[in-house]
Amino acid sequence: MPGILDYDNVTKDYGSAWSKRRVRALNGFTLSLERGEIFGFLGPNGAGKTTAIHLALGFMRPSSGSGSLLGEAFGHAASRARVGFLAENVALYHRPANKLLRFYGALNGMRPERLKLRGREVLRQVELATEADRNVAKFSRGMQQRVGLAQALINDPELLILDEPTSALDPLARVAMRELLLEANRAGKTIFLSSHLLSEMEMICHRVAILDKGRLVKLGKTDELLVSHDRFEVIARGVPGGSFEHSQTREGHVEFVVPAVSQRDALERVWALGGEVLSVNPMRRTLEQVFVELTNKGDNT
Amino acid sequence: MRAVSLIAANFLREHRWPVLILFAWIFLTALAAGGFGRDRVVPDDVVFYVQQQAVYICVFSAFLAADAIHNERKSRRILLVLSKAISRGQYLLAIILGTSAMAVAYALVFGLCGVWLTARAALPSGQLWSVVLLVMAGSVIAATVAMFFSTFLNPYIATALTLLLFCAPGVVHAQRHAWSLWLPGLPILVDVMHFNFRSDWAMNWYAAVLAILEAAIVWMMAAAVFNRRDIAIPVE
Numbered sequence: 320m321p322g323i324l325d326y327d328n329v330t331k332d333y334g335s336a337w338s339k340r341r342v343r344a345l346n347g348f349t350l351s352l353e354r355g356e357i358f359g360f361l362g363p364n365g366a367g368k369t370t371a372i373h374l375a376l377g378f379m380r381p382s383s384g385s386g387s388l389l390g391e392a393f394g395h396a397a398s399r400a401r402v403g404f405l406a407e408n409v410a411l412y413h414r415p416a417n418k419l420l421r422f423y424g425a426l427n428g429m430r431p432e433r434l435k436l437r438g439r440e441v442l443r444q445v446e447l448a449t450e451a452d453r454n455v456a457k458f459s460r461g462m463q464q465r466v467g468l469a470q471a472l473i474n475d476p477e478l479l480i481l482d483e484p485t486s487a488l489d490p491l492a493r494v495a496m497r498e499l500l501l502e503a504n505r506a507g508k509t510i511f512l513s514s515h516l517l518s519e520m521e522m523i524c525h526r527v528a529i530l531d532k533g534r535l536v537k538l539g540k541t542d543e544l545l546v547s548h549d550r551f552e553v554i555a556r557g558v559p560g561g562s563f564e565h566s567q568t569r570e571g572h573v574e575f576v577v578p579a580v581s582q583r584d585a586l587e588r589v590w591a592l593g594g595e596v597l598s599v600n601p602m603r604r605t606l607e608q609v610f611v612e613l614t615n616k617g618d619n620t
Numbered sequence: 621m622r623a624v625s626l627i628a629a630n631f632l633r634e635h636r637w638p639v640l641i642l643f644a645w646i647f648l649t650a651l652a653a654g655g656f657g658r659d660r661v662v663p664d665d666v667v668f669y670v671q672q673q674a675v676y677i678c679v680f681s682a683f684l685a686a687d688a689i690h691n692e693r694k695s696r697r698i699l700l701v702l703s704k705a706i707s708r709g710q711y712l713l714a715i716i717l718g719t720s721a722m723a724v725a726y727a728l729v730f731g732l733c734g735v736w737l738t739a740r741a742a743l744p745s746g747q748l749w750s751v752v753l754l755v756m757a758g759s760v761i762a763a764t765v766a767m768f769f770s771t772f773l774n775p776y777i778a779t780a781l782t783l784l785l786f787c788a789p790g791v792v793h794a795q796r797h798a799w800s801l802w803l804p805g806l807p808i809l810v811d812v813m814h815f816n817f818r819s820d821w822a823m824n825w826y827a828a829v830l831a832i833l834e835a836a837i838v839w840m841m842a843a844a845v846f847n848r849r850d851i852a853i854p855v856e
């Protein structure tokens with residue numbers, strides 16, 4: 320059964336067929352989104368994230384491979400009526416916010432009566448209800464980004480595809496955006512989110528994919544990715560503070576990190592010193608650490 | 621169809637200023653041809669005005685349509701529109717409709733100015749509305765051909781090619797090849813260029829119908845080409 324968004328061995332090359340300067344933006348990319356999840360799509364600039372999103376929406380065609388959006392092949396117009404999309408550096412027509420939302424909603428076949436209600440609702444959600452009659456040309460970048468999100472939500476989509484949605488937002492607006500996405504997800508929407516803000520992704524994404532130079536280098540549940548099974552954090556008591564390298568003493572407990580291979584030796588040493596082991600846990604990293612580790616590895620190879 | 625008309629209306633709205641300027645241009649040229657300060661207008665001046673404006677309207681439509689996709693891609697506004705349940709063919713149809721609506725408005729203003737001029741020149745104005753109809757059909761085919769070229773070419777080259785396509789057949793026609801009348805827009809051009817306010821001139825309905833049929837075929841060709849284009853790549 321096809322997922323909500325599937326890529327099957329998709330490759331995308333830029334440049335004409337006879338051009339010598341061809342750039343491979345995506346290379347054998349395979350991914351399947353599960354219904355109801357918030358999926359984070361990470362990668363350095365030029366990794367191929369936006370290309371993957373544009374392929375899904377039918378803005379371009381894969382050089383090879385295939386994919387489906389809501390069960391239909393990429394590029395199928397009718398299936399996009401159930402999708403909400405926010406582009407990176409959103410570009411809007413210069414019209415009042417409420418009229419603009421009605422325009423975009425009507426393109427998805429929404430009826431005028433429903434559009435009127437829904438328009439008010441989404442403007443309230445993005446905290447622009449009081450600005451509904453103002454022309455978006457007079458809005459700040461952050462406000463325009465919120466109108467962009469509102470147009471993505473207008474059709475009450477099953478799948479939200481957001482390309483760098485928080486790039487132009489201030490910290491408070493980012494928090495509001497995060498809450499909004501979580502709320503949308505609780506309402507049953509699947510969210511495909513591309514962003515550079517790793518801390519945001521770490522907070523809200525159920526699964527994460529890391530893309531580098533067009534290749535998928537890591538895919539997994541966020542919690543599992545952040546846990547390192549190479550290093551363990553040990554908390555002990557009853558041992559002298561300086562007994563272990565780089566140990567820290569807090570409230571009478573000694574905390575230190577040991578590689579997985581020497582974990583047993585470290586524990587035996589605690590006991591030999593007459594101490595007691597309180598906990599041994601896999602070391603938890605930040606998404607930023609995982610990201611840097613994976614993308615730097617790519618550079619070295 | 622509602623989505624198509626909405627995009628067309630939006631296209632009209634986005635181009636309202638150039639259109640208003642062109643309306644002013646029609647008035648000004650009509651005033652010039654109407655010879656303000658003179659008691660009577662020379663019939664030849666009116667014929668020249670009619671033929672000149674007829675060609676301008678078709679050229680204007682070609683310019684407008686050739687630039688449409690390029691501008692939308694450059695501003696990246698096309699992304700949000702085509703992320704909705706709109707096929708590429710519908711999008712192109714909307715541009716043709718928008719351009720045609722503008723050309724219709726332009727042709728109507730031209731018709732009204734022409735009526736004023738014919739009254740001053742003591743000419744019958746009935747035939748003028750036949751020219752207006754021909755101009756509308758000519759604008760539709762000019763816009764569609766220009767848009768077809770612009771799906772894979774730079775807009776300037778697309779406009780140049782369109783104008784070349786509309787002018788070059790004139791040379792062919794001068795050689796009296798019967799098949800040249802099948803070339804897009806040529807029968808309209810020939811008919812308008814023979815317009816003279818005399819009773820021996822009659823509107824060529826075949827030319828108008830052929831232009832609309834050709835526009836439909838060119839639109840389908842444009843949709844087939846545009847379907848294969850990567851629209852997210854930035855344009856220069």
